Every structure is written in structure tokens, then in C-alpha cells.
Amino acid sequence: MKNILAPVCFSLVLANYSFxxxxxxIQTDRPxxxxxxxxxxxxxxxxxxxxxxxxxxxxxxxxxxxTVLTKFGINDxxxxxxxxxxxxxxxxxxxxxxxxxxxxxxxxxxxxEKGIIPTTSFIGHLHFPKIASPTYKANFYAPAFRFTMQHTxxxxxxxxxxxxxxxxxxxxxxTLIYTLTTGYSFTEKMSAYIELYGFIPQTxxxxxRFDAGIVYLLNPNHQLDISSGIWQTQKSLTxxxxxxxxxxxxx
Numbered sequence: 001m002k003n004i005l006a007p008v009c010f011s012l013v014l015a016n017y018s019f020x021x022x023x024x025x026i027q028t029d030r031p032x033x034x035x036x037x038x039x040x041x042x043x044x045x046x047x048x049x050x051x052x053x054x055x056x057x058x059x060x061x062x063x064x065x066x067t068v069l070t071k072f073g074i075n076d077x078x079x080x081x082x083x084x085x086x087x088x089x090x091x092x093x094x095x096x097x098x099x100x101x102x103x104x105x106x107x108x109x110x111x112x113e114k115g116i117i118p119t120t121s122f123i124g125h126l127h128f129p130k131i132a133s134p135t136y137k138a139n140f141y142a143p144a145f146r147f148t149m150q151h152t153x154x155x156x157x158x159x160x161x162x163x164x165x166x167x168x169x170x171x172x173x174x175t176l177i178y179t180l181t182t183g184y185s186f187t188e189k190m191s192a193y194i195e196l197y198g199f200i201p202q203t204x205x206x207x208x209r210f211d212a213g214i215v216y217l218l219n220p221n222h223q224l225d226i227s228s229g230i231w232q233t234q235k236s237l238t239x240x241x242x243x244x245x246x247x248x249x250x251x
Contacts (some may be wrong), residue, residue: 003052007068014123018135023220024072025217025220025223026046026217026221026222026223026246026247026248028046028048028049028215028223028246029048029069029071029130029213030048030069030181030217030225030244030246031050031213031225031226031244032181032183032193032195032203032208032211032213032227033162033179033181033195033197033211034148034160034161034162034179034180034181034195034197035123035146035148035162035179036121036148036150037109037118037119037120037121037148037149037150037161038119038121039070039073039076039077039078039079039107039109040072040073040079040122040248041073041248041250042073042074042075042076043073043134043250043251044072044073044248044250044251045070045072045249045250045251046070046071046073046246046247046248047068047069047071047186047246047247047248048068048069048070048071048074048244048246049066049067049068049244049245049246050066050067050068050225050242050243050244050245051063051064051065051066051067051074051242051243051244052064052065052067052133052240052241052242053240053241054238054239055238055240056195056233056236056237056238056239057236057237057238057241058091058236059091059092060089060090060092060093061089062086062087062088062089062090062129063088063089064085064086064087064088065086065088066085066086067084067085067086068083068084068085069072069081069082069083070082070083071107072082072083074111074140077108077109078103078106078107078108078109079106079107079108080104080106081103081104081105081106081107081123081125082102082103082104083102083103083104083105083125084099084102084104084235085099085100086098086099087099087100087136088181095250096135096239097133097135098132098133098134098135098136099132099133099136100132100133100136101127101128101129101130101132101136101137101138101142101169102127102128102131102132103125103126103127103144104125104126104127104128105123105124105125105126105144106124107121107122107123107124108121108122109121109232110147112120113127113150113151113152113216118149118150118151119150120147120148120149121147121148121150122145122146122147122148123145123146123147123148123164124144124145125143125144125145126141126142126143126144126147127141127142127143127144127169128141129141129142129169136156136170138168138170139169139170140167140169140170140172142166142167142168142169143166143167143168144164144165144166144167145164145165145166146163146164146177147161147162147163147164148160148161149161149162150163152200153182156184156185157182157183157184158182158183159180159181159182160179160180160181160182160183161178161179161180161181162177162178163176163177163178164176164177164178165177166174173201173202173203173218174201174202175199175200175201175202176199176200176201177194177197177198177199177200178197178198179195179197179224180195180197181193181194181195181196181197182194182195188217189198189216189217189218190214190216190217191214191215192213192214192215193212193215194210194211194212195210195211195212196208196209196210197209197210197211198211207233208231209223209229209230210229210231211227211228211229211230211240212227212228212229213225213226213227213228213242214226214227221245221247221248221249222245222246222247223245223246223247224243224244224245225242225243225244225246226242226243226244227241227242228240228241228242229246
């Protein structure tokens with residue numbers, strides 16, 4: 001179901017540096033809105049945790065604390081995924097809170113980068129309408145999918161983009177989604193990105209947005225991030241700020 005601040009990818013050049021004999025550094029699906037094409041290593045569990053604060057000039061706000069993407073690597077080409085979020089939403093008159101419908105999904109690698117062909121994977125999720133707090137239960141199962149692609153521009157810069165669609169669990173109307181981001185590595189541990197992304201509903205006005213952020217690699221298995229974004233709706237100007245901590249371990 002549509003959630004503009006769900007866990008998403010940040011695939012950086014620094015992730016291609018090898019910090020051990022066997023594995024590159026952790027590669028995460030946050031903090032930007034562009035999912036990455038890389039697969040969690042086999043038999044590793046990876047948890048990507050975030051805190052998000054969203055505010056509009058209409059005096060409404062949302063806090064997501066936490067948002068958690070849990071991934072498990074099955075093999076070199078396939079991972080399982082679980083998304084959980086706890087929301088707190090408030091305006092001048094009321095406050096609601098609870099867990100939104102959980103999503104279960106997968107990512108599978110399709111293509112390796114070769115010339116103009118980008119590294120490409122496919123991601124699919126299904127939100128379960130009744131596995132949620134009473135306030136957030138939906139009417140229907142809500143699928144979402146996207147193709148995620150990345151080009152290596154240099155040993156310090158990448159270009160990544162996604163194309164896909166999602167449903168909100170309340171109607172049968174489709175929302176198309178797109179993202180475009182570039183990441184740049186300042187050092188082997190610190191990188192930054194800028195990004196354009198948006199949503200194109202079936203019957204409503206398209207919604208185009210911008211964000212940027214920084215990622216710091218503590219060590220090969222632990223990562224911190226901070227990001228912020230802004231967009232203009234018909235009613236108000238809205239911004240968000242997000243902090244995250246991701247880590248992985250082998251079982």
C-alpha cells in the first residue's frame with residue numbers, strides 16, 4: 001500500500017569496496033526512496049531501522065518510530081523481505097497510532113551490469129490488510145512491485161532508478177511510482193545522494209518530490225544515515241527528516 005516513507009534503497013559506490021575477504025560492505029534499502037538491485041548475502045539477516053518525522057504547514061504531523069525492513073538472503077539471486085511500521089499521526093483535533101498492515105515480499109536479481117545494461121532486480125511485496133492495528137486495517141490485500149536498476153558512472157558515483165506500481169488496500173486504483181537518484185562517495189565510509197521521485201495516481205494529480213541524505217559506514221556490517229525531503233501538495237508544503245541504523249549478521 002502507498003507509503004511514501006517506507007524503507008527504501010541507498011546503493012552507494014562505497015558499498016562496492018571490499019572490507020573483508022568474502023563480502024562487500026553492507027548495502028541497504030535506505031535512506032533514499034530508490035530500492036537497490038543488490039541481494040543480501042546468503043544466510044545473513046539484515047535489519048534496516050529508521051525514525052521518520054513528517055510535518056506539513058497545515059499543522060499535521062506524522063512520526064514513524066520505528067520503520068523496519070528485515071531481509072534474509074536465500075542465495076546470490078534471491079532474498080526474503082518483511083516490512084513493519086509503527087505510525088503516530090496527529091493534527092489539531094486528534095491523534096491516532098498503531099502498526100500499519102505488514103508487507104511480506106522478495107527481491108530477485110535479473111541482470112548483471114554490462115555496458116549500457118544496468119544491474120537490475122525485481123522487488124515484489126504484498127501488504128496483509130488485517131495484520132495491523134485496528135485503526136490501520138485495510139479492506140484488501142495490497143500488492144506493490146518495482147524494477148530497480150543501477151549504473152556505475154565512476155569509481156565514486158552511481159546512477160540508480162526504479163519503475164513500478166502499488167495499490168493502497170482501499171480501492172482497485174493503481175499508483176505508478178518512479179525514482180531517480182545519484183550517489184557519490186567522498187571516502188570509503190561516507191557518501192551522499194540527491195534524488196527525485198514521485199507518484200502518478202490513476203485518477204489524481206501526479207505528486208513529484210525531492211530529497212537528499214548522507215550515509216556513514218561504521219564498519220562492514222553497520223551503517224548510519226540521515227536524510228530529509230520536501231514536497232508541495234495542493235493544500236500545503238510538507239517536509240520530513242529521517243535517521244537510520246542498519247546492520248547485518250550471519251546465522
